[in-house]
Amino acid sequence: MEMKRQTNDLAAFAELRERANANPDRPPIGMEPENSPVAGTAKVDPPRDTNKAKRAAPAARKRAAPKTDPKPPAAAAPPKPVYPWEEADPRVPKVFNLRFDEVTWTKLKYLGDTAYNETMHSIAMTAVKAAITAKLRERGITDADAT
Numbered sequence: 001m002e003m004k005r006q007t008n009d010l011a012a013f014a015e016l017r018e019r020a021n022a023n024p025d026r027p028p029i030g031m032e033p034e035n036s037p038v039a040g041t042a043k044v045d046p047p048r049d050t051n052k053a054k055r056a057a058p059a060a061r062k063r064a065a066p067k068t069d070p071k072p073p074a075a076a077a078p079p080k081p082v083y084p085w086e087e088a089d090p091r092v093p094k095v096f097n098l099r100f101d102e103v104t105w106t107k108l109k110y111l112g113d114t115a116y117n118e119t120m121h122s123i124a125m126t127a128v129k130a131a132i133t134a135k136l137r138e139r140g141i142t143d144a145d146a147t
Contacts, residue, residue, distance in 0.1 A: 108123060108124065111123055
């Protein structure tokens with residue numbers, strides 16, 4: 001009995017594929033227009049009525065207190081700007097190449113080689129971060145905003 005059911009299911013599926021392939025103008029199964037014979041067979045939740053005011057009784061609307069002139073809203077603080085680095089992940093390294101002249105590069109290499117617990121990279125990163133913080137302060141962005 002189970003084998004016969006599987007055979008019927010496969011035959012029905014093959015027939016559906018043939019019908020879909022035979023008529024390229026027909027929309028895919030499940031995407032038929034509303035007036036087609038298969039429309040409405042899919043389970044779809046009805047839209048929610050979110051406008052409760054329309055459903056309120058007319059008498060309840062009439063009894064509402066008359067509107068008076070509301071006080072003008074207090075001057076709201078301007079919204080805090082969203083900076084591009086606020087969404088960035090500090091754990092993701094990004095590569096940026098610097099081009100030094102040979103004299104500057106040699107000095108940086110000497111400092112990295114002779115300094116205890118410092119590398120060329122750490123020296124350059126310290127200097128670049130200090131320069132970035134100074135440029136942001138020039139634009140009025142404080143360290144608290146820049147984090």
